[in-house]
Amino acid sequence: MKSVTYKENSLTGKLLCSIFGHRFVTTKYVTDHFKEFECRTCHLQVTNDLSGHKVSLTQEHREINEALVNLYQRRHSHI
Numbered sequence: 001m002k003s004v005t006y007k008e009n010s011l012t013g014k015l016l017c018s019i020f021g022h023r024f025v026t027t028k029y030v031t032d033h034f035k036e037f038e039c040r041t042c043h044l045q046v047t048n049d050l051s052g053h054k055v056s057l058t059q060e061h062r063e064i065n066e067a068l069v070n071l072y073q074r075r076h077s078h079i
């Protein structure tokens with residue numbers, strides 16, 4: 001029963017987002033330019049591309065962001 005309710009909520013969320021647009025919150029801070037976001041309504045996960053546009057968060061993007069986090073932290077830990 002609960003999974004059915006969740007599905008209905010998710011569908012409602014997607015409908016709301018298609019009308020009002022997504023309500024993104026930052027879920028992960030990668031660098032000054034790269035962040036990961038999640039929509040509070042439909043739970044769509046996105047990230048920034050190089051131009052600063054929001055693109056859907058694929059496994060490839062996750063791995064790139066992980067690598068960026070490591071590079072960024074390593075660079076800053078030297079200072």
Ligand SMILES: [Zn+2]
Pocket residue numbers: 013014017021022023039040041042043044
């Ligand atoms: Zn949404």
